[in-house]
Amino acid sequence: MGESDSVQNAQEWTFVGREEDIKHIKKVMLEKKSILIFGLTKIGKTKFIKQIYTLLKDNKNCIWKDFELDDIDDGDDVYEWFIEFLTEIDAVEEKSRFEKKFSSKFNVCGTCDKCKNPGPDLCLQKDKMIKTAINTIIATLKKVGKEIVLFFDNIDKVMNSSLKDNFLHFLQQSVKQTKLRTVIASCIKPKLTAKVFESYELKPLNDEAIRKILYETCECRELCPENNEEALKKVTYLSECLVFKPKNEPYLDAIVKLCEGLPLAAIMSGMLLTEDDGLLTPGDLVEILICMRLAGLSPDNCPPEDRLNIYKRPMDEVKGVASFFNSLNKGLDGTTLSIDTAVSVAINAQESIDTEAMAKLKVLKKCLDRSILSIEKLSGHHQLIWHGILRESQADLLILNTLPSDESVSQTKEMVLKFMKENVIKAGLDFDDDILQDPKSLEQAIKSLSIHSPVQAQDVKRQLSISDEHYLASKEFMGDLKSTVVKDVKDKEVDIDLETNPDMDSKCSKKLESRYSVSEDNELEFEMIYCTTSENSLKDTHGANIPGTEQIADNPPPYTTLPLETSGASGFNKENDMNKNLFEPIYSPPPSYHSSTEDIPNN
Template sequence: METAEDDFDVDVEVDFIGRETDLKRIYKAWGKHRIFGIFGLRSVGKSRLVKEFLTRYKSKEDVIVNVDVKPLSNSSSLYSHICVKLGIKTEANARESERWIHHIVSELVKRSEENFILVFDNTEDYQEFKGTATRDSFLSLCSQVIKRCSNVKIILTSTTRVQFAGLGHAYFSYKVLPLKRTETKRLLRSVIWGTDLGEYEDSIVTLSEGLPLLILMIGSELTEDDGMLTPEDIVECLLTSRLKTLSREFYPKEDRVADVYKDFIDRLASVYREKLTILEYIPGTFNVDQVSQLLDAETEAIVKYDTLKPILGRHFLSYDPTTRRFNIQGILRECLQSYYTIKNLPEVRARYCKIFTAVMVNISKRLGTTEYTEAMAEFTVEHPNLQKLLTDVKYTRQDTYHFFIKIATDCTVLVDQFMAGDGEDFYQGCMRIANMYGKDRDRANVHIAVGSLYTNIKGPGTAKQGHLVRGADNYDSAIAVFEKYGKSLQLATAYQRKGWNLYSQGKNLEAVKFLKQAFDLSVSSGKEYQSILLQSLNSLGLTNTVLGRFEEAERYHFESLKRRKEIQGEDHPFVGACLNNIGIMYYLKGDSHKALKFYEEGLEIKRKSATPVISLVNSLSNTANMYSETGNSKKAHILLDEAIELLNKEKVPCRDAAALLCDTKGKVYRREGAFKFAEDMFQKAIDVRKEISDENVPYLESLVHLANINKRQGNYISCIRISNKALTIKEKAEIAMPQHPFIKECLECLVEVYKKTDDKDKCKETLEKLESELIRLEKVHLDHGNERDLLKVRTQMHEIKAELEMAPKL
């Protein structure tokens, strides 16, 4: 009689690792059921799981009959093989299936004192490729044995799921999933014993996808040739050509990943294979509606029954019942991309464009409403699909270009805030197709989008003032077109965004003019203008704050807050941002305690909502700074540490935000008198900001902070050296942000140092430079209409003038 060690298609040298939950679930069902279907993806470990289960849980009395169905060509060979395994003679006249099934069942009934476990391994061929007669005979054998032989249990393994409707509760079906991450790590470590993966372990685990075959092949690559390939080498190879790396010709065909999974895909009937290849065009998960549209099916019910159910039953798709979305397993995607082509690709692209443009527009519209959280959750799910949509602009034809123009028109906030990395190429593509196919209003809409790109993504905080100017030029081009057609949402949008661009340049008086035009167009218009109205109110509040017109700023900010709560709900992140802006207004007005109150409220709302991490980090920084200023350094550090932890969790680190937190933490330490810690934090901010650009205003700001902290510690030589470095980027910083005060602060710092070191000549020279800088700032504030800062500058000018008159006596 055969034992449990025979005929399992597994590598017996590899220890069994993981799958404890699977084993427990099967064991729990073992006493209640008599036939077990163990199904799953090719090479996911079904046979090995069954072998381990029987090794652990079969009783001493159980007789295990292992039958590898794969090499058995038909039902006759199956009959003969089972008879040999059971030690019974075949009947010469048992040619019809009913006859030989009856013979086997009768023999099992006769041996009722024995307990049998029949294990039919790799049964997918019998269900799909050996003909309907063989399939029906095999399934009938299983059914008859379970119905008539109470002393027999059956285990089937297969990539194709089978149902036994007539066996009721006797049948237990179980799907084997890829290994969990912890299990994958354990198996990987066991096959590369002695090899240190270091920082590359997590990447290798991810790229193995929990599939034992991939894990074993990766382990082989790492350990052969005395470890010539390092973990870093393996990660690079897997990222660039995983199929090729794990499918080299000197491996047996059954071990080559590409061959294993290509053969698996080839098993699909051509009609299903073609549909699966089309579905692979969707890079992320997808729902039934999207499948129906992409395949141009008649109804969702038909696509479920005729396409998804058969493919899902053969384990080419996974399905999440919670989200009701499907996905194609990663290694199968790579095979589909490498070996199969979409016959009607232009039509599929056109359908894809239509489907996901609608998805993107829908998400964008909901971002400014009470449905923000739901919209962001949907965006997270659809992100890879929308990313592909933006890149598909390069394939645009005349029949699809209007979809991309609609995205450029209706989805700029979504693209700018959450897809900035894809925005520039996308908008360039939009401009190209607008020039090819569009009308002047199409081109104008793209100009608005490009203007937003250069204003919001490339403009702020850099010395490249040219980006803001290019943004303004694009807005001007759009305004020139839309003004010809009278009042419109597009015109209001262009006015509002031109106003914001001018505010970003520091041209606040000009900004107010355009923002008021946007406000006037929007305030008495319909719901479609609400978003522009809210943005105009917010921008007018910020601009008037900078101008020192606090009464007007307060009026605009609180009107924005009121309307936002009505339209977007109490806990919308934009409400949090509005409260944060009110905090800024009170801070600049000199009311730190009131500023802190609004910072805290804004932060609390941002915590509740699905606000972008960068927005939350900015609020944490503002609130921490205000806690520090009002004497609560402990709480300031807690918030900053929270912000740092949030940034560390981001897949793509935001260096700007990291530098901001270092700079803010330096300010907190400085107020505490912990000057050495402050110095370290300012230096970190400088290092990061220098990497971004050593000509930008934030870099200058941190240099001035570091110079000041050296002055306060009595490190005058270092202070002078750092200050002089800051002064080398004076002109470029003035171009980038004319209204910035950091050169003034730098010169003030040097004046104090030269006074302390009794260097009268340098002191007088620096005072003269300071006076020149104040004259420059006076002109800037006059041009900008910034009465508050103008008054401060003029007051200081009088003081400097008086001091210079006294200079000979110094």
């Protein structure tokens, strides 16, 4: 107890985004004796009450107790709680009497089944002794002349143990003491009937606060707290920044949204971006958070309590309603749902539940009391919110339970794709299914965010590589590799021997038109056509109008021509043996165009 190391180290990261919450709690503390701060696991409850502790400790006698590292079932640890508390309030005589009265340190039995196998029920002898000790503490508090503010953190551990009833007894008695106030942080909501007891839900942080935490983790880690606060007043994107460069802004916006208001997610994201000389780029991290957010933010080389997959614990605690969550996961798109929808799913999923009232009591209330679901009032009606991280945790548990069968593998793929889609929406991106199902396409789409342009599947595939780009361009231009690339020679008259060409109309001007075409074998061929001009069109050697020549178009359709023998390897420069004209090779199909060649001299 007292000002523990955990409180002293609370300022490692700047406290942001809770200014309005702090104002509310300071106001409530003037009216209420006990305040419960509850909310989602790792939403920042500990940090929040540490901030309250810091604000009050100079003017009030503040005592801090964190149950996180204590062995709840060890009688020695429980005994030490009372000794520490009496020491903190300077009750020297009471402490001495307490030590004489409870010399056994609560290990009074140790032989019964409840002592050997700790569970929800406490050994009767131990229970009696602890209740007596609590009453002794309460009696001592009545004699204390100064006001005390007692902070309890991580009481979930106590509420899930055999000491739950003893702890609730202490809270019930403490609100009757005029000189004692309590501030409690928990995911589980204790229910006290006293009028002076207040509950307050801590919601996820907004995007601005998450961005500041990410900025501090990436750019301000070496600054002192005073300089941090100044730097965080306005997050800026500068070219000299380590991560917050202007080109990275769209990626960082997506990362902020995918943190979903969790400070731990923002801190872990910042660490991943700055480790190993920036091995993971912001674009890489966006892909990771879309595809495997839980695993990506839960590396096995960090403490278990700092891994995001810690959210599986609360889901484990409601295994009795697992079928409800499994059914909800399959049918839910997004993280919000109506109460009517939740009730309907609960009735269909639980055979023991037949009515709406029972569904609300046995399922919804149980989940709300453990902060797995939260309730929000919008536009005159209520809706339930199931945080995205908790949804993914429940899906992971379901996958682990059903993995061996072939059907479950298919269900797993569907669920993974579903969460990828939802994460894409959360990130504010617009990727279709084709992109999500192709890892390379997804990677390319994410890289394209820096140019701030919408990305479609066909656009991504066109950018995968230079060769792919040429291939797709040629496929678009030539259709099924049978379209013709045309190069017309126009307005170039040549002299043609009428005797050898009796079918030609001597009154018409004569022209020689040359064109490129692509054969069925993808060979580049050069062909020539003798033609005559009429008023509005070209005619071939048979007198037929050549389609598309009434008005010269960008893409004339294919037509029949007279082949001209060529020499040279296919795909390289082709030489016109008759006219000695060289035509440059085409390595990739150019855009459609109309151009003319030099006059071809008579032989």
